[in-house]
Amino acid sequence: MSERARPARAHDDPEVALELDRRHVFHSWSAQEGRRPMVVTKAEGSHVWDQDGNRLLDFTSQLVFTNLGHQHPRIVEAIQQQAATLCTVAPAHVNGARSEAARLIASHTPGDLDRVFFTNGGADANEHAIRMARLHTGRHKVLSTYRSYHGGTQLAVNVTGDPRRWANDLGSDGTVHFFGPYLYRSAFHATTEAEECQRALEHLEQVVAMEGPATIAAVVLESIPGTAGIMVPPPGYLAGVREVCDRNGILLVADEVMSGFGRAGRWFAVEHASDGTVVPDLLTFAKGVNSGYVPLGGVAISDAVHRTFADRVYPGGLTYSGHPLACAAAVATIETMEDEGIVEQAAALGAEVIGPALAAMAERHAWVGEVRGTGGFWALELVADRATREPLAPYGASSPAMDAVLAACRRGGMIPFANFNRIHVVPPLTITHEEARRGLAILDAALGEAAAQAG
Missing domain, CATH: 3.40.640.10 (Type I PLP-dependent aspartate aminotransferase-like (Major domain))
Incomplete structure (x- = not known):
């Protein structure tokens, strides 16, 4: 008796994984049609790789949980x-x-x-x-x-x-x-x-x-x-x-x-x-x-x-x-x-790297209304107008301007965490200061690019 031919396995082929996801997986907090999710093929430390082989800095810690990074x-x-x-x-x-x-x-x-x-x-x-x-x-x-x-x-x-x-x-x-x-x-x-x-x-x-x-x-x-x-x-x-x-x-x-x-x-x-x-x-x-x-x-x-x-x-x-x-x-x-003193590392990451870099972004970008946070837990509140504090995206939704910021971050090689009109800076607590500065520079450039596009 001949064995039945097995299809290509999803964990070997990103395209198969994506097709099977569309066919069989019901996603949370989403309208099911029209989704274009990223396929993550592997991860290590502060980075993940997508279906096209792009190495991306993970500034989300996924849903803020990979505190010690990927594959520790x-x-x-x-x-x-x-x-x-x-x-x-x-x-x-x-x-x-x-x-x-x-x-x-x-x-x-x-x-x-x-x-x-x-x-x-x-x-x-x-x-x-x-x-x-x-x-x-x-x-x-x-x-x-x-x-x-x-x-x-x-x-x-x-x-x-x-x-x-x-x-x-x-x-x-x-x-x-x-x-x-x-x-x-x-x-x-x-x-x-x-x-x-x-x-x-x-x-x-x-x-x-x-x-x-x-x-x-x-x-x-x-x-x-x-x-x-x-x-x-x-x-x-x-x-x-x-x-x-x-x-x-x-x-x-x-x-x-x-x-x-x-x-x-x-x-x-x-x-x-x-x-x-x-x-x-x-x-x-x-x-x-x-x-x-x-x-x-x-x-x-x-x-x-x-x-x-x-x-x-x-x-x-x-x-x-x-x-x-x-x-x-x-x-x-x-x-x-x-x-490894991770708690102390997180405190230093916020005080020495993330906090100062975000404060500098607030000086450079009119869209930044407020910076707040501590340790490895920060948010940029983005506004269309600093005087009125009108959010760059409405409560409970996104906007073309926010979408432009996120897209620019991805093109730059970083996965951002966004919620409504905010960018949350929440990388793994094991991230090196050099990696964190690289991710922050990508965010800085993305804000400038999106603002320029908006005119």
Whole structure:
């Protein structure tokens, strides 16, 4: 009997991969027709290669998760070694990779966040943190900011504040939104960081009072909002939120899915607040915990919340909670970060390279309205008019001008991260200063080219 002829394999031929993608893959956050996605054929360090063999500098860290870059040998080896010993096991059983990953995570989380519930990613981490908060407090409502992103699952997308919520929001999940601090587009007519902080906290107090403190289980905040714009909170804001929560018996959930594990120049971005004295009741993470090599997320849990479930069943779990391959990748990632001083490198990258270069771009380009960020976590807010602060693209969409900037970056050899009217500068934290300067020069040139085209 002759063997059936096999078609060309997708992982050997980019054209086959693209054709099969169009035929069989349903893409997230996209209209399915008319997409022209890039085929990534390989990756290494701070670079990826496309279907045409072009080597491109990755200034996105994909979705801001390859904190240690692509194909890091220590993480790859850890996954290989774990696969040779124990590929998978049910979460009820102890496995060494999960135990060590939990210990390492707890060694860096703030305060008494010493217990870890593992999930498959950031959305379900936020889902479970909210479920824990509701069961712990006996309350149902959850407060979060309008400019935020907390995940694409049903509850997480309702907690989300950005336009991706709109099509999924039935107003039935006990979620309430408020305005967080954002001085450049202040909802409070503030003119200084101090005013913005004070008025944003007063606004939160009013929302809590009007919603009824006894109905509110948690306030969920990204320690530094990521996809929504990398708005670093003004000094005193997170401490003020912590005080409002404490006074009203509300839990504070810090979403560190994007900002954690060195991205903001600290192990966790909440450490920037009040010299590290602000400790949330629950802290969610994913992405950078293992550089995204195998899906992993989790919730770091305070002692008080943990005690709630000491003798009471927690009604939740996941088939792949604490998956050995994912946890082995986390162990290798955290150990590498410790051994190579990655957090310190990220802080220096922001202070010495990215921050100064973006500030210089703001001087040269009229489209740059504001620069903000820290560590390896930065945003350029682009505007059509600095005086009016009209965005270069409308909220929830792109524009020909933004598309021109992105296209010029690609032609220059760099993949940019864009959201609405912003360019986010979020390269791997292992990027060399020389590579970072090259990527920033490409962005600088792209801004000039696109502005010239627009006339």
